Amino acid sequence: MSDAAxxxxxxxxxASIGQLLHDFNTEYDDPTPGPDKLAHRIEQLLAGGDTAVLLADCGTARPGGLAVLRFRPALWSEALECYLAELYVVPAMRGRGLGRALMNAAMEFARERGADYMDLGTAETDVAARSLYESLGFSNREGKPDGPLNYYYEREL
Structure with missing residues (x-):
């Protein structure tokens, strides 16, 4: 169990969040605009109110991990929906329960904000993350044997 706050x-x-997000993308070979640009964007998003970031303070110089939450109005109810945009635990801090602590805090934070639903995406190959999400009650909605496979599309505008 984690003793992180x-x-x-x-x-x-x-600045810490920008560095964590940069490290996250670098670890998985995803493009990154760099920690300074990410920090600036995080400042803007936090000021807007639709984004929240939770940090795991572990008694170290920088946070041991983060969860980035994006809130949006629900179409089918008057509640909010919460999208887990990012969950990252620093490699040296893995295996200590930080991911679970961040997720539990994220779900509680979202409920307190008025969300009644949380969704997220993760790579098929990220078995550890999938196991964590499933242990917390999240259901995989894609590729069910009794239903069609859903596809996620995106494009630049």
């Missing part, structure tokens, strides 16, 4: 980030945490 999970807390909501403030604008003063933007």
């Amino acid at each position: 999970v807390r909501p980030a403030t604008a003063g945490d933007a």
